[in-house]
Amino acid sequence: MAQCQGVEVVAVASDGKSALKAIEHFKPDLITLDHEMPVMNGIEVLRTLKGQQDRPEVIMLSAMTDMGALTTTQALRLGAFDFVLKPEQSSMEASCVQLRRDLLPKVRVLQERLRKKADGQATDQSESKIFESTPQTHRCIEPYEAKVVGIGVSTGGPAALSELLPKLPADLAVPILIVQHMPAMFTHSLASDLDRICKIKVCEAKDGQDILPGTAYIAPGGKQMKVVNQNDQKRISVTDDQPERNCKPSVDYLFRSMASVYGREVLALVMTGMGDDGTLGCRYLKRNGCMTVAQSEESCIVFGMPRQIIAAGLADRVIPLNRLHEIIESAGNRKGVTRCR
Numbered sequence: 001m002a003q004c005q006g007v008e009v010v011a012v013a014s015d016g017k018s019a020l021k022a023i024e025h026f027k028p029d030l031i032t033l034d035h036e037m038p039v040m041n042g043i044e045v046l047r048t049l050k051g052q053q054d055r056p057e058v059i060m061l062s063a064m065t066d067m068g069a070l071t072t073t074q075a076l077r078l079g080a081f082d083f084v085l086k087p088e089q090s091s092m093e094a095s096c097v098q099l100r101r102d103l104l105p106k107v108r109v110l111q112e113r114l115r116k117k118a119d120g121q122a123t124d125q126s127e128s129k130i131f132e133s134t135p136q137t138h139r140c141i142e143p144y145e146a147k148v149v150g151i152g153v154s155t156g157g158p159a160a161l162s163e164l165l166p167k168l169p170a171d172l173a174v175p176i177l178i179v180q181h182m183p184a185m186f187t188h189s190l191a192s193d194l195d196r197i198c199k200i201k202v203c204e205a206k207d208g209q210d211i212l213p214g215t216a217y218i219a220p221g222g223k224q225m226k227v228v229n230q231n232d233q234k235r236i237s238v239t240d241d242q243p244e245r246n247c248k249p250s251v252d253y254l255f256r257s258m259a260s261v262y263g264r265e266v267l268a269l270v271m272t273g274m275g276d277d278g279t280l281g282c283r284y285l286k287r288n289g290c291m292t293v294a295q296s297e298e299s300c301i302v303f304g305m306p307r308q309i310i311a312a313g314l315a316d317r318v319i320p321l322n323r324l325h326e327i328i329e330s331a332g333n334r335k336g337v338t339r340c341r
Contacts, residue, residue: 221249
């Protein structure tokens, strides 16, 4: 961290209680937090910080274990910005290089957020921005119905999904296919966590699984997920195909298959996250006449993936997080929503 341009390390703490004292004294913009600390662990620190005004952003250091996945999912739901895996290199020097490489992109995103906040560019989420078309030249056309919903999400995703999915009714008439950028084991923990708080069923997708209404399927970390049509039944195919744009699972990979199998009957949501995964997939969907929705900037943790589909002219609507469930319910209940282009 000390070698990242524009970053000053103001304190180091060996346990959670000392960390809270250092945070109160130095008021840092960012802290890196390990769950495994004496006296008070990382989750306890996050719970203490939750709700405090001007609290620092948090990046968790996570172990590639079942327990590491579980605690990381908890941390993200408690408001941690993101996480990086603890390096497992053969030497301390190599581990430091890897940690710096993994942390730097996330630190840069946070620096940009702080710059915008200082410049007054940040805005509060507004109830009035319900269904906001992107380019003013869009015109509304015939009612649009979907048979499936696709969601692509990355940084900030667990917290966003924890707000969105519990609002959906148990009798939701459509299935939801989700790509959340996470490593293996972490998506299983996320799915289990969400399933406990949702009325719909939430699970980590399995190869050959039937795609059923009222169920959300999360792509397994470190795998690719696509839709296939077998004997007139839509099923999930989990593959070990190569990453696309360094993403595995990949939103583009899923959306492309949805366009092929479902035709125009897809509602696609691109939510908070870094990078541009989902843009190419949305191009395939738009060729079929599908509706694509971007999460609004003011409700995103990171306005990267949604920004890209808006900039490419692929977003029919820009909707804040607290209203995304409405468009899913409307399409899923066959009441019809207005599609714009």
